Amino acid sequence: MERTFLLLVAFIFSSGQCQDTDPSSDPDASLAVCKPDIRDSGVYSAQILELQRLIQEQAQLNQEQAQQLKALQESRSAAVGFTAALGHSLGPVPIDIKVKYQEIISNMGKGYNPATGIFTAPVSGMYYFSYTMYNDVAPTPKAFMSLMKNGQRIVSTWDTKGDDSNDSATNAAVLQLKAGDQVYTILYETHQIYDDGANYNTFSGFLLFPL
Structure with missing residues (x-):
């Protein structure tokens, strides 16, 4: 100038x-x-x-x-990310249920609701999600979970057979979400997961970039 x-x-x-x-x-x-x-x-x-x-x-x-x-x-303004832990054992459950991770470790953007276990995308974009499932059921492990998007199964973890009862499994996915889309995990009927406050079972997600 x-x-x-x-x-x-x-x-x-x-x-x-x-x-x-x-x-x-x-x-x-x-x-x-x-x-x-x-x-x-x-x-x-x-x-x-x-x-x-x-x-x-x-x-x-x-x-x-x-x-x-x-x-x-x-x-x-679009900074979004969360990690929540279960903090207690769950199951065996009589029906498929959404897992409510109520121990909030971080929740930037307030997209995750611990009362429902649901993450609702505040902005459209590409997101990364992961969850970890842990069981400690003797003599036979019995854990089966999935990551869900708007009612659609995306990825799963499963452990119902084995010589040991202490097992942990993690799965993850990168998802394209529109504002208002919901992501959560499900524990399936008759299955269970174990936690004792050491936060073995967690659910995490964050925005990679807005669209």
């Missing part, structure tokens, strides 16, 4: 020639009369074109800076 202003000032002060006038021959005439010099019209045109170019460049720069600021503000 400073360069544009200086060019504008230079153009204004160079846009004419000042010719001295003898007051004795013309008492009413001013001492200096500025008249445009036709010979310099090409120079003036070049200055005008340069001014127009610089003004356009500055306007474009201002627009780009405004867009960058808007994108930064949107990215900050």
Whole structure:
């Protein structure tokens, strides 16, 4: 902007020639009369074109800076991420149920609701989710869970056979969500998971980038 202003000032002060006038021959005439010099019209045109170019460049720069600021503000307002833990054993359950992870470790954006176990996407975008299932059921483990999106099964973990009863399994997925889409986990009928406050069973998710 400073360069544009200086060019504008230079153009204004160079846009004419000042010719001295003898007051004795013309008492009413001013001492200096500025008249445009036709010979310099090409120079003036070049200055005008340069001014127009610089003004356009500055306007474009201002627009780009405004867009960058808007994108930064949107990215900050769209910061979303959570981790929640079960904190207690669950099951065997008589029906398929949503797992309510009520031990909140983090919940930026308040997308996860511990009362329902459901994460609701506050903004459209690409999200990453993971959950860990742990069981400690002797003599036979019996755990079966899935990550769900709007009622659709996405990925699952399963452990109902084995020589040991202490098993842990984790699964994850990257999902494209619209604002308002819901993601949660399900523990299936007759199955169970174990926790004793050490937070073996967790559910996490975060926004990779908005769309």
